Amino acid sequence: MEKKQDPDIVLTLxxxxxxxxxxxxxxxxxxxxxxxxxxGTGKTTLMKALIGWMTGQNKDFELLASMGRAAKILSNKTNRPATTVHSCIYKFKDFNQDIEHVVNQIDQSDGEDKTGQLLLQFTALSADNDDYDSKIYIVDEAIDGVGHRPASSLAGHLRFG
Known part of the structure; x- marks a missing residue:
């Protein structure tokens, strides 16, 4: 149901x-x-207002950023938890080596790692999760430097400020 705008009331930008x-x-x-x-045009202020409205409407949302530092800044600006996009779509699975064996080898060799590089292994979370259809994902500065508009059938676009 679309709300009718009172013609006597003019909304600010x-x-x-x-x-x-x-x-x-x-x-x-x-x-x-x-x-x-x-x-400086008010995008973050606008996001804070949207987040406040979504909270009041019990909308499920998550704040994301491309890097950890950007997520921290986003969290500080919005007073809400924010994580990286990668932490949202990947889950830690395992190490490429037995971690206890690596620690024992380092201890036996006076703190020098002779076991090789320890790698973290991750798996992608399933996109079949119902969360993806019901949750709103707000990604801060997601298209920095991309320089193109999305297809209008897939996305809305608003240039602000």
Whole structure:
């Protein structure tokens, strides 16, 4: 059900942008929404408002960033936990070597690692998970430097500021 806008009330650009984001979150058509704008134009403030609204609506969402430092900054700015995209789509599986054996070898050789490189092995989480269809994923600065608009049938786009 689409809300009718009172013609006597003129929304600010920020309010209009927030309304577009809310419509995206409540809609089923688009699978992605890309918000772009120059630094200092209010994108983070807009995201905080959207996060507050989603929290009030009991929407399930996750804040993501490309790198750990960016996730920390996003978390600090929004006062919400944020993680990396990789931690959202991969799960730690195992080491490439027996960790106890590696520790024993290092202890026996005066702290020098002669066992070779210890590698972490990860597996991709299944996309069949119902979470992916019901959860909203907010990825901060996801397309930095990409420089193209998505196909309109797949995503909404809003240039802000």
């Amino acid at each position: 920020s309010q209009q942008a927030l309304e577009r984001l809310k419509q995206f979150v409540d809609g089923k058509e688009a699978r992605a929404f890309i918000l772009t704008g120059y630094a």
